[in-house]
Amino acid sequence: MRLTGFYALALVAGLLPVLFPGNYFITVVGIAAGLNVILAVGLNLLIGYAGQISLGHAAFFGMGAYASAILTTRYAFPPLLALSAGLISAGLMAWGLARPILRLHGHYLAMATLGFGIIIHVIMVQATGWTGGPDGLTGIPLLVLFGWAVDSDQRWYFVIMATMLLAVWLALNLVDSRIGRALRAVRGSEFGARMMGIDTARAKTQVFVVSALFAAFAGSLFAHQQGFVSPDSFNLSISIDLVIMVVLGGMASTFGAAFGAIALTLLHEGLVVFEDYEMLIHGALLMAVMIFLPQGLFVGLSQGARRGWTLVCRRQ
Secondary structure (H helix, E strand, O other): OHHHHHHHHHHHHHHHHHHOOOOHHHHHHHHHHHHHHHHHHHHHHHHHHOOOOOOOOHHHHHHHHHHHHHHHHHOOOOHHHHHHHHHHHHHHHHHHHHHHHOOOOHHHHHHHHHHHHHHHHHHHHHOHHHHOHHHOEEOOOOOEEOOEEOOOHHHHHHHHHHHHHHHHHHHHHHHOOHHHHHHHHHHHOHHHHHHOOOOHHHHHHHHHHHHHHHHHHHHHHHHHHHOEEOHHHHOHHHHHHHHHHHHHHOOOOHHHHHHHHHHHHHHHHHHHHHHHHHHHHHHHHHHHHHHHOOOOHHHHHHHHHHHHHHHHHHHO
């Protein structure tokens, strides 16, 4: 089932630009959706599978972006080396924070991660000598992969889709591994998981670091794709959007997180035409989904489809 879903996602990602060549909407929105899928799939490992809420995930997204931006523009680092440095810095930061923060639970954990996100955002705004302050950094060089410059929206689309599929594949394998089973045990009952011999602190630290790496990787790609970064791209509203993506698609479902990221990206783009009523319609739609499909769009729709298929087979 999971392989079928992965192949279906890969097929759709590959066919869209072929069926709609040169389509601006497909290319540009596809890039945004692909980055959001990477972010949501990583966050879903933490929230959906481990049951650890985070309201500061945009901080790691920003760390990856600013690491690439600062190192390439100010110190002439090659883009791939800067990307690697961003991953290392985000991973070390997540590892250092995990032990004290993940001792907390519920709204205390949410407040701690929120505080972390605010601190990182303030640093982005105030450290003008490094980050450019509120104006951000421009002139971020193109990403070059083995001599191949990613210099057009079409090329970026395929790069983002490839990395998105890699992120989904890694998440699926992680969930099916021993670590994934430990995370589900922690989500069900942390005390019970400890009684079963699971090192819950280690499991939560590992998933926190992995989730941060997903976000930092997406941030580095975002910086090179945009050629510009500013603190506004990594504020609290981004963190909240990421949580909405996970919940909207269906927690504890990798494909649910991906579906939620794509759905929310398309919703943001589609509601732009309504201007002043955008937020009103956005909120009403989210409320309707949570009321009628509390388990999430992907999970609810897939369960409904399976029940419908079962009824059809029985009647035959």
